[in-house]
Amino acid sequence: MNEEKNYITPEGHAAIEAEFQELLKVERPALVKVVSWAAGNGDRSENGDYIYGKRRLRQIDSRLRFLMQRMDLAVIVDPATQLGLDKVFFGAWVTLYSLKNESEHTYRIVGKDELEPSLGYISWVSPLARAMLGKQIGDVVKVTTPVGEEQYEIIEVQYQSPNIPLSNSPTSNTQVI
Structure with missing residues (x-):
């Protein structure tokens, strides 16, 4: 995969890193707890917490993959x-x-x-x-x-x-x- 470099300022890189860490360490674990609790409640086909929680987990995982890819391609250019x-x-x-x-x-x-x-x-x-x-x-x-x-x-x-x-x-x- 030959992708264009992702030039970014130090502030921009820090913002992407902060979003990644927030999703990975705060939002995703909290949502996993809710989905686990909802799964333990029985019938998953009509369980809104389970259905919407799984959907949100897929969105978070997709965003995490995107942010990871952008950070991997990042070339930090410090204006200073x-x-x-x-x-x-x-x-x-x-x-x-x-x-x-x-x-x-x-x-x-x-x-x-x-x-x-x-x-x-x-x-x-x-x-x-x-x-x-x-x-x-x-x-x-x-x-x-x-x-x-x-x-x-x-x-x-x-x-x-x-x-x-x-x-x-x-x-x-x-x-x-």
């Missing part, structure tokens, strides 16, 4: 270790000025598993992020959108947000891209 901090790379917070709408927008380039549009987190494979990668302050990026071509000027690039402290010690599988 980036070189050339004046250019846009993975993990950067980029403030753009829309030449069409004369408005500012700030985005963070993150991994596919970290998308959160309401926070401005965009995937590194999105058209906007791809257009920004390698650019620096003052560069104009062009992006084709459903409503036509948009142009943005990069007005700020930073690798640390006041809301999200970055780790200063890279993990063993940290990579600079």
Whole structure:
């Protein structure tokens, strides 16, 4: 199986790991107890606790397999270790000025598993992020959108947000891209 690498920030990896541990060590064992109790009550064909508990167990197991696969493919990219901090790379917070709408927008380039549009987190494979990668302050990026071509000027690039402290010690599988 030759799958694309799963670039991810340390915060994103920690969130996936936390969800995995919560499902594995808290939610699944509690549900197994409920299903065992329900199975001991006799007729399983009309036992809602048993039927729905087994269904939820399958959902949890499926999610655990998915999270495990994503963690196995993960390549942690710590923005604090980036070189050339004046250019846009993975993990950067980029403030753009829309030449069409004369408005500012700030985005963070993150991994596919970290998308959160309401926070401005965009995937590194999105058209906007791809257009920004390698650019620096003052560069104009062009992006084709459903409503036509948009142009943005990069007005700020930073690798640390006041809301999200970055780790200063890279993990063993940290990579600079």
